[in-house]
Amino acid sequence: AVFITGCDSGLGYSLALHCCSSSGLTVFAGLLEPESPALNFLRGVAEESGRLHFVPLDVTRGESVNAAVEHVSAKLKELDLHLIGVINNAGVMVFGEYEWLTDGLIEKQLDVNLRGTMRLTRQLMPLIRQHRSRVINVTSHCGLSALPGLSVYCATKAALNSWSDALRMELKKFGVHVVKFVPGKFLVVPELCMRRDLMLSSILYA
Structure with missing residues (x-):
């Protein structure tokens, strides 16, 4: 079995589908939004497979992480499964020069991209x-080479x-491997930009 975070859309969604449909693995798909658009299609895959x-x-919430880990642990025992991997994929990106970013937008990126991965991994x-289990952390080329307008995002990925x-x-x-996965470019990255209008408003009206 594999545990993947950030499966609401984008890379996490695609990984969940691939691991389940093509690789034949049991997948624990971490979802932030209880009624995310991806859920309808994923339900069909879940029922079929x-x-x-x-x-x-x-x-970003300790109690949510604890509950998720307890759920996965119980299911592993119930189904007699081996957890071969954890894919820390959940992430958020905010475009904007540093001076214009609110404290909330800075904290959000730090809490999801860095602290969130640390928080879940520690509990697991x-x-x-x-x-x-193999720990796979989804990083970014932005963590290797900084870009203007993405200063905080770059900092979280470098960290x-x-x-x-x-x-x-x-x-x-312990015989555990930790892997950094740097994906290429995406034509659509909704999981990173899905709240851009809300973020823009918070910058403009802060």
């Missing part, structure tokens, strides 16, 4: 050690890269 399980998850650590490198060394003794 029996291998797709939805997990309500807001990586007993399962990760037990199953020797995620460094954290992943250190975590890899820490978990090596």
Whole structure:
């Protein structure tokens, strides 16, 4: 089985479909929005395959993370499954020069892209050690080469890269691999930009 965050749309949605339909894996799909547009189609896949399980998850909230981990842990035991991987995919990007970003928009990116990944991984650590799960952190080329208008996003991904490198060394003794996955460009990235109108309003009227 594999646990994937940020499956409401975009990369996470595609990964959930691929792992379930093409790879034959059982997928625990973390969803932020209980009625996201992706859910209708994913429900069909879940009913047909029996291998797709939805997990309500807001990586910025500790209680949500704890509940998600408890749910996944219970399902693994119930279905006698091996957790082969955790894909930390949830992310948010805000375009705008740093001076114009509100504290809320800065904190949101830090909390989702960096703290959220750390928060979930820490709570999953007993399962990760037990199953020797592969931890896959979705980073970005922005963490390797900074771009104007994306200063905070770049900073979160650069920090995620460094954290992943250190975590890899820490978990090596348990036989756990930590991987940084840098995806290419997307024609559509709704999970990153889905709230751009709301974000723009908060900048303009702060």
